Amino acid sequence: MKAIEIVKMARDPKRPHFFDYVKGMCSDFEELHGDRLAKDDRGLVGGFATIGGEKCVLLGHNKGATVEENVAANFGMANPDGYRKAMRLMTLAEKFGLPVVTLVDTPGAYPGREAEERGQAEAIAKSLEFCAALKTPIVVVIVGEGGSGGALAIAVGDRVLMLENAVYSVISPEGCAGILWRDGSKAADAAEALKITAADLKRLGVVDEIVPEGANGAAKSPKTAIANVKKRVLAALKELKKLDKEELVARRYGKFRAMGRFN
Amino acid sequence: MAWLEEMTAAANVPPAKDLWQVCPRCGAYVPKAEWNAANPVCPRCNYHGRMKARARIALLADEGTFAECHADVSYSDHLAFHDATGAYKDKVEATVKKTGEGESVTIGTALMGGIPVMLGAMNFFFMGGSLGTGTGERICRACEQAIAERRPLVLCSASGGARMHEGILSLMQMARTSAAIGKLKAAGLPFISILTDPTTGGVSASYAMLGDVNVAEPGVLIGFAGRRVIENTIHQKLPPDFQTAEYLEQHGFVDKIVERKDLKAFVVKTLHYMGF
Numbered sequence: 333m334k335a336i337e338i339v340k341m342a343r344d345p346k347r348p349h350f351f352d353y354v355k356g357m358c359s360d361f362e363e364l365h366g367d368r369l370a371k372d373d374r375g376l377v378g379g380f381a382t383i384g385g386e387k388c389v390l391l392g393h394n395k396g397a398t399v400e401e402n403v404a405a406n407f408g409m410a411n412p413d414g415y416r417k418a419m420r421l422m423t424l425a426e427k428f429g430l431p432v433v434t435l436v437d438t439p440g441a442y443p444g445r446e447a448e449e450r451g452q453a454e455a456i457a458k459s460l461e462f463c464a465a466l467k468t469p470i471v472v473v474i475v476g477e478g479g480s481g482g483a484l485a486i487a488v489g490d491r492v493l494m495l496e497n498a499v500y501s502v503i504s505p506e507g508c509a510g511i512l513w514r515d516g517s518k519a520a521d522a523a524e525a526l527k528i529t530a531a532d533l534k535r536l537g538v539v540d541e542i543v544p545e546g547a548n549g550a551a552k553s554p555k556t557a558i559a560n561v562k563k564r565v566l567a568a569l570k571e572l573k574k575l576d577k578e579e580l581v582a583r584r585y586g587k588f589r590a591m592g593r594f595n
Numbered sequence: 596m597a598w599l600e601e602m603t604a605a606a607n608v609p610p611a612k613d614l615w616q617v618c619p620r621c622g623a624y625v626p627k628a629e630w631n632a633a634n635p636v637c638p639r640c641n642y643h644g645r646m647k648a649r650a651r652i653a654l655l656a657d658e659g660t661f662a663e664c665h666a667d668v669s670y671s672d673h674l675a676f677h678d679a680t681g682a683y684k685d686k687v688e689a690t691v692k693k694t695g696e697g698e699s700v701t702i703g704t705a706l707m708g709g710i711p712v713m714l715g716a717m718n719f720f721f722m723g724g725s726l727g728t729g730t731g732e733r734i735c736r737a738c739e740q741a742i743a744e745r746r747p748l749v750l751c752s753a754s755g756g757a758r759m760h761e762g763i764l765s766l767m768q769m770a771r772t773s774a775a776i777g778k779l780k781a782a783g784l785p786f787i788s789i790l791t792d793p794t795t796g797g798v799s800a801s802y803a804m805l806g807d808v809n810v811a812e813p814g815v816l817i818g819f820a821g822r823r824v825i826e827n828t829i830h831q832k833l834p835p836d837f838q839t840a841e842y843l844e845q846h847g848f849v850d851k852i853v854e855r856k857d858l859k860a861f862v863v864k865t866l867h868y869m870g871f
Contacts, residue, residue, distance in 0.1 A: 441800075443820030443828050448838060451848050453799035453819040457773055461805055464774035465781065480757075481769060481800045481819075488770050502757045502766040502797075512678035512759065527674050527762050536673070538763050588774055589735060591767040592671065592728030 335523035339505060341497040342476050343439075346551040348558055349408075350377060350392040350435055353475070356558035357383050357565075361390065364424075367416035370450060374405040375442065376414030376486070378421045383433065384566045389425035391418050391486060392435030395476075408477075409442035412455035415485050419462050422470075431469040431569050434486040439504065441482030456485040463488035464588065467581055469572035471565050473543070474498045474530075475550075490584050491568040494530045494539040495557060497549045501528040537591060541568075618642055620814070636855055643812040643855055645792055647694075648701035648718035651751050655859050656705035656714055663703040664713075665736045670698060670729045676760045683760035687722060694721050698729040699754065702737045707749065708863030710871045713741040716751040719793070724754035726797050727761050731768030734802060738775035747785040747866055748776075752803040756796020769801035776805045785869045787862055790817050790840065790849065804848065808865055810858070811840035811849045 341347075354361045363379035366372040378391030394401075395408035418434075425432045441452055463470060463486070470489035478487065478500030487500075494500065503511075505523035510516040533539040543564050546556025572580065616630035617623070621640035630637075634654060635644030646654075652661050669691075676683040691697060699722055702715035715737055717724045734750070741748045757765040776786055788806025790799075792815035800819050803809075811817060818838035826833055836842050843849040853861045 441819065443825045445825060445829055445831070445833060445837070448818055448820065448825065449846050451804075451846065453817075454804040454848050456800040456819070457769075457802070457804040460770050460773035460801055461777040461780075464770065465777050480766060481797055484766055484770055485800075488774070500763060502761075502763055503759050508759050512680070514679065518679065522678070525674070525676055525678065526759065533763055536763060538767060585774055585778070588767065588771045591771055592731055592761075592764040 334520065335526075335529055336505065336520040338497050338529050339499050339523055341549050341551065342499045344549075344551040345395075347476055348550055348554040349397065349437060349476070350394045351397065352554060353392070353435055353558055353561065354381070354390070356555065357562035358390065359383075359385075364421060365417075367413045367420055369413070369416055371411070371413040373411045373414030373417060374401075375408055375438070376410035376418055378418060381433070383562060386431075386566060386569055388431045388433050388569070389421050390433045390435070391421060393438040395437060406442050408438040409440060410438065410482055411442050411444070411447045412450045412452050415455040415459045418486055419459055422462070422466055426466055426468045429468065431471065431572065432466070432489075433471050433565055434473070434489065436472060436474045436478050436483045436487050437476035438479045438482045439477055440479035441485070456481045459485040460488055464585060465581060467577040469569060469575075469580060470584070471568045471572070473561055473565065474500050474539070475561065479504060488584070488588065490572050490580060490587070491541070492539050493541045493543050493561070493564050493568070494533060495543050495550060495561070496530055496545045498530060499528045500533055500538070501526050619644070634855055641813055641854075643792060643814060645719045645753060647720055648696065648716040651716040651791075652701065652703075652705070652714060654855070655707060655749065655751075655862065657707060657709065660706040661703050661714065662705070663701065664740065665702055665733045666697060668698065668729050668732045668736070670727050671761065673728075673764065674760070674762050676762070678760075687760075690722055694718060696721050698733055699724050699727065700730045700733050702733050704744075704746070707859065707866070710863065710866050711744070711746050712866070713737050713746045713748045715749070717753045717798075719753040722758060724798070725756065725758035726754060726765060726768050726801075727758040728764050728768060730758075731772050734772045735775040738779045741779055741784055742782045745784065747787065747869070747871060748779055749787045749789065749862055750802065751789040751791055752794045752798050753791045754794060754796070754798035756798055766797065769797050772802045773805060776802050780807065785866060785871070787865060789858065789862075791815055793817070795819070795821070807869075808850045809848065810851055810853050810861065811843065812855055812858070813840060813852050815840045817843050817849070
């Protein structure tokens with residue numbers, strides 16, 4: 333399949349989103365709101381969750397299921413408040429010995445006036461520094477669109493899983509085509525060149541494991557996709573729980589430190 | 596008009612562009628010698644022009660103390676990336692040749708006011724100062740060396756953001772540099788981040804914003820998303836001072852705006868306060 337076709341699948345509004353995963357894999361979910369500074373961002377949500385008997389903090393981008401939700405959540409494009417809320421919830425997880433599970437699904441961090449004024453750059457930067465040093469396991473699942481810094485801000489983890497038809501990229505194919513091809517309609521070429529599919533990312537060492545989606549992808553087989561995510565997340569948590577906290581953080585540092593050492 | 600051309604040629608007058616520098620911000624004509632002597636700062640509008648990495652280092656390090664490190668780390672074309680205008684490898688090789696640099700950041704040890712530091716500067720003239728795997732590796736090594744030798748890190752950023760020709764691994768440089776900066780800070784060492792024109796995209800959203808102290812030069816562009824992208828998203832015109840250093844200071848993300856001529860003294864004083 334061509335990369336651009338996978339991009340279309342990753343963006344399919346019928347794909348399971350955050351609250352579909354909550355419904356499909358959590359026996360309990362208690363959403364917690366707000367960053368304690370300015371707002372409760374709807375583009376990035378989270379709370380206490382129980383997955384297969386395992387208590388954790390579950391966080392993720394929220395694209396929304398209805399038009400009203402889409403608009404309230406900026407289609408999963410988080411504001412700085414979303415990243416600050418994520419850090420607050422991860423601090424709770426660390427303090428009370430709960431692992432963190434994040435579901436990544438965003439076109440990118442929201443490019444808005446207020447987002448800039450409240451420090452979109454600083455919020456993402458801080459989240460990267462913060463996640464790298466968090467003393468509790470972090471399991472990341474790229475479930476749909478992994479759009480640039482807005483995705484990465486909650487994707488620095490001990491295990492990075494990726495659904496078969498998800499994509500993860502430094503820039504959208506359209507954005508890249510607009511800059512390097514000077515023609516936004518060359519997105520298909522840019523998608524190919526950027527190497528953004530799960531198979532590419534596994535080969536590049538950015539993703540640890542590819543999660544199969546079932547027949548015709550997650551939009552057509554949401555139950556299979558969600559069940560597979562649940563199974564892989566639980567397996568990863570089981571392994572990570574064995575590690576001592578210092579060892580965990582040292583390995584996480586080593587994992588990211590190794591990404592791009594060529595010369 | 597052949598006689599006119601002959602006359603001008605005979606007079607041996609240097610072309611206007613060699614005599615005058617036009618300020619890119621206010622359009623003032625500044626004699627080239629004056630412009631260069633001021634380490635390009637416009638005498639009329641105080642525009643702080645872009646500088647090559649080594650010129651900036653010369654401005655900050657005590658004379659003759661800078662020793663470059665990690666210069667062997669260079670770019671990587673692991674995707675064999677091609678776009679409409681050709682191969683990344685050809686473009687980056689041309690840049691290496693033109694700038695004489697191997698990556699978009701130059702890093703080394705130096706003294707600043709007699710204090711041993713790790714000092715680095717990004718080079719906007721190297722692929723737009725973009726953050727490639729080599730850039731990230733140099734910065735990570737600088738952090739680790741700073742920790743090992745107990746040196747503060749002083750880093751000047753100038754970048755359009757991640758280097759998309761290196762795909763997802765360019766994005767990962769945001770994570771690994773931020774992790775390395777975090778380690779440096781956790782080791783009790785200062786990170787002074789100097790934001791120069793421009794500091795945007797993936798560089799602003801990683802190490803550049805993580806300084807214990809963030810200093811910016813006057814009027815420089817600092818932001819995450821591009822102005823046009825934001826205007827197209829929100830369907831509004833943004834104020835003219837949007838994403839300037841002054842705007843960021845007002846909103847609480849820059850500690851201080853310092854003129855280029857005062858930068859070194861400010862950094863040294865700050866390091867004194869931090870116990871160095």
